[in-house]
Amino acid sequence: MNASTKSHSFDLATASVRELNAALHALKDGTNASLWQVANPRGLHAIAAGLDAPVTVEVDGPVGYYCGGMNKQATIIVRGAAGVGVAENMMSGRVEVAGDVSQAAGATAHGGALIIGGDAGARCGISMKGVDIVVKGSVGHMSAFMAQAGTLTVFGDAGEALGDSIYEARLYVRGGVKSLGADCVEKEMRDEHRQELYERFKLAGVEGELDPSDFKRYGSARTLYHFHVDNASAY
Amino acid sequence: MNEHVKAPAAPRTLPRESATFDAYTLSEIRRAAATGIYDIRGAGAKRKLPHFDDLLFLGASMSRYPLEGYRERCGTDVVLGTRFAKKPIELKIPITIAGMSFGSLSGPAKEALGRGASAMGTSTTTGDGGMTQEERGHSTKLVYQYLPSRYGMNPDDIRKADAIEVVVGQGAKPGGGGMLLGQKISPRVAKMRTLPEGIDQRSACRHPDWTGPDDLEIKIEELREITDWEKPIYVKVGAARPYYDTALSVKAGADVVVVDGMQGGTAATQEVFIENVGIPTLAAVRQAVKALQDLGMHRKVQLIVSGGIRNGADVAKALALGADAVAIGTAALVALGDNDPKWEAEYQALGTTAGAYDDWHEGRDPAGITTQDAELMKRLDPEIAGRRLANYLSVMTLEAQTIARACGKSHVHNLEPEDLVALTIEAAAMANVPLAGTTWIPGQSGGF
Numbered sequence: 027m028n029a030s031t032k033s034h035s036f037d038l039a040t041a042s043v044r045e046l047n048a049a050l051h052a053l054k055d056g057t058n059a060s061l062w063q064v065a066n067p068r069g070l071h072a073i074a075a076g077l078d079a080p081v082t083v084e085v086d087g088p089v090g091y092y093c094g095g096m097n098k099q100a101t102i103i104v105r106g107a108a109g110v111g112v113a114e115n116m117m118s119g120r121v122e123v124a125g126d127v128s129q130a131a132g133a134t135a136h137g138g139a140l141i142i143g144g145d146a147g148a149r150c151g152i153s154m155k156g157v158d159i160v161v162k163g164s165v166g167h168m169s170a171f172m173a174q175a176g177t178l179t180v181f182g183d184a185g186e187a188l189g190d191s192i193y194e195a196r197l198y199v200r201g202g203v204k205s206l207g208a209d210c211v212e213k214e215m216r217d218e219h220r221q222e223l224y225e226r227f228k229l230a231g232v233e234g235e236l237d238p239s240d241f242k243r244y245g246s247a248r249t250l251y252h253f254h255v256d257n258a259s260a261y
Numbered sequence: 262m263n264e265h266v267k268a269p270a271a272p273r274t275l276p277r278e279s280a281t282f283d284a285y286t287l288s289e290i291r292r293a294a295a296t297g298i299y300d301i302r303g304a305g306a307k308r309k310l311p312h313f314d315d316l317l318f319l320g321a322s323m324s325r326y327p328l329e330g331y332r333e334r335c336g337t338d339v340v341l342g343t344r345f346a347k348k349p350i351e352l353k354i355p356i357t358i359a360g361m362s363f364g365s366l367s368g369p370a371k372e373a374l375g376r377g378a379s380a381m382g383t384s385t386t387t388g389d390g391g392m393t394q395e396e397r398g399h400s401t402k403l404v405y406q407y408l409p410s411r412y413g414m415n416p417d418d419i420r421k422a423d424a425i426e427v428v429v430g431q432g433a434k435p436g437g438g439g440m441l442l443g444q445k446i447s448p449r450v451a452k453m454r455t456l457p458e459g460i461d462q463r464s465a466c467r468h469p470d471w472t473g474p475d476d477l478e479i480k481i482e483e484l485r486e487i488t489d490w491e492k493p494i495y496v497k498v499g500a501a502r503p504y505y506d507t508a509l510s511v512k513a514g515a516d517v518v519v520v521d522g523m524q525g526g527t528a529a530t531q532e533v534f535i536e537n538v539g540i541p542t543l544a545a546v547r548q549a550v551k552a553l554q555d556l557g558m559h560r561k562v563q564l565i566v567s568g569g570i571r572n573g574a575d576v577a578k579a580l581a582l583g584a585d586a587v588a589i590g591t592a593a594l595v596a597l598g599d600n601d602p603k604w605e606a607e608y609q610a611l612g613t614t615a616g617a618y619d620d621w622h623e624g625r626d627p628a629g630i631t632t633q634d635a636e637l638m639k640r641l642d643p644e645i646a647g648r649r650l651a652n653y654l655s656v657m658t659l660e661a662q663t664i665a666r667a668c669g670k671s672h673v674h675n676l677e678p679e680d681l682v683a684l685t686i687e688a689a690a691m692a693n694v695p696l697a698g699t700t701w702i703p704g705q706s707g708g709f
Contacts, residue, residue: 076487
């Protein structure tokens with residue numbers, strides 16, 4: 027840590043999430059209060075939601091729903107598991123979860139990076155709009171449903187209906203895919219995709235440990251982009 | 262009989278059209294047979310429904326005395342969001358502008374709505390597709406809709422908003438999502454929604470990261486945390502099970518509940534959905550009010566009613582039944598210039614007529630309101646249209662005050678169900694007021 031940075035400790039056994047978030051929301055760009063350590067999260071909801079400053083928040087334990095929701099700029103590190111909607115609608119910054127995460131991780135997120143150390147539940151990356159999600163484990167069913175933009179990289183397996191009704195997001199999966207959703211197809215891995223995947227490995231700090239050629243790429247067949255009666259059986 | 266004299270022709274009946282297979286039904290069968298696809302259109306239910314027209318005010322008489330129409334004050338202000346929000350919204354009139362998206366409407370149309378509403382001290386509402394500068398810049402009070410698609414959703418806009426409306430459903434299509442056809446996905450609309458230009462854009466029917474009232478409670482907690490508990494949070498539901506939906510919205514932590522009846526408009530949905538799913542506004546109001554009363558939350562959690570509100574009488578009736586405010590959408594568009602007979606030749610060219618045009622999703626609106634076409638858009642001057650909306654809102658307010666004074670009320674919120682009777686048994690049952698000339702409330706009191 028830079029000598030000029032200031033570290034804060036926050037114990038959620040004695041203070042409320044409201045007090046924590048109010049303190050974090052009061053931070054401005056250029057703050058030197060750049061490291062916040064949060065103890066005893068105990069699955070509480072909306073921890074570090076709505077941040078908009080280049081700070082690092084380290085949470086020591088499991089968090090509930092919507093941790094890091096709508097994050098901008100901040101780096102949020104969770105040393106535990108996370109509940110529903112971690113980093114939902116994130117705009118920028120980074121959210122990193124050491125353990126497993128529940129449903130709808132990174133839902134509708136527009137930007138930033140979401141790194142998941144364990145598995146993700148159903149609908150990981152649902153309606154994602156530009157975020158880069160890396161899941162070191164596997165993802166549940168309906169992941170990347172209606173995914174619009176960004177990348178979802180899965181080191182393990184994907185559940186049923188991956189990428190259902192997908193738009194322009196790019197999906198990379200190393201393991202098996204139980205089934206593809208409507209309008210989602212396997213696509214050719216070209217050099218640009220291998221390069222992109224390598225960048226995602228770097229984002230997750232595992233470059234050199236994995237081989238991009240072990241992954242398959244999935245994306246939109248773009249056959250449902252215009253509603254047509256001939257596609258009725260796909261709906 | 263002389264064989265040369267012709268027998269008179271036997272009398273014949275007139276051609277008889279079927280009430281079941283009427284002309285519209287037949288045209289729809291032929292349309293479906295020719296195309297193989299259901300009909301999509303804008304607006305709300307067009308069928309004849311029990312509505313506020315079926316209620317009458319009793320006015321003052323021997324037992325009540327009225328207020329002087331031009332001298333005694335009759336308040337119209339309303340405060341929304343008093344339950345939890347640090348900064349409730351204070352409106353001068355109890356008529357708000359309902360959520361309508363940039364995308365379905367043009368930028369100038371959104372600006373006009375903002376200008377008109379602001380001139381009258383009331384709020385406008387965003388829609389699917391995010392917040393535009395036209396809208397924020399011209400709306401002194403802006404409600405930001407939080408929709409399943411989350412198109413254009415970002416925390417900066419949430420913080421710029423004066424309130425947040427979590428949309429669970431809308432009256433035209435409870436349980437339905439939407440689709441904006443490619444013709445309206447202009448480069449600007451596409452960018453705001455993070456989609457390729459020109460494709461048909463689907464709007465989800467369920468929120469991506471919560472399911473049910475228990476989750477919604479946590480979602481609302483998150484939204485409050487993100488906005489530091491400043492903004493009122495509304496929950497909007499399509500009228501289907503208004504008693505339970507209102508109760509569950511209260512349980513989930515709403516400051517304001519918005520109940521939208523089936524006459525409430527949509528930008529684009531299947532005709533069969535609009536006309537056959539959901540219940541009329543009239544049937545929803547008392548159910549929603551009863552839920553609030555049963556929970557001891559009436560007037561603590563505010564109720565906004567929408568769907569087919571057209572004039573000050575409708576406003577007064579909704580308030581008398583227990584609503585705190587109403588919202589208008591279709592009527593506001595008409596005030597701007599939608600379906601104006603001056604464009605009749607162009608409506609005819611589109612195969613319709615002024616007053617019936619509802620193919621808003623096709624983006625060819627002669628009035629330049631429901632379009633993204635640069636040339637058509639120019640037809641709407643936002644300043645003039647905004648002035649027209651302000652005039653209309655002013656008339657509605659004056660009308661509601663006129664009725665309230667006649668009933669002896671010094672504030673429109675003092676109107677009450679006891680001021681009303683119903684013209685039909687259906688309306689009496691739905692509104693829980695007596696059939697006119699009787700003391701009979703169907704389902705509640707014994708006899709006449």
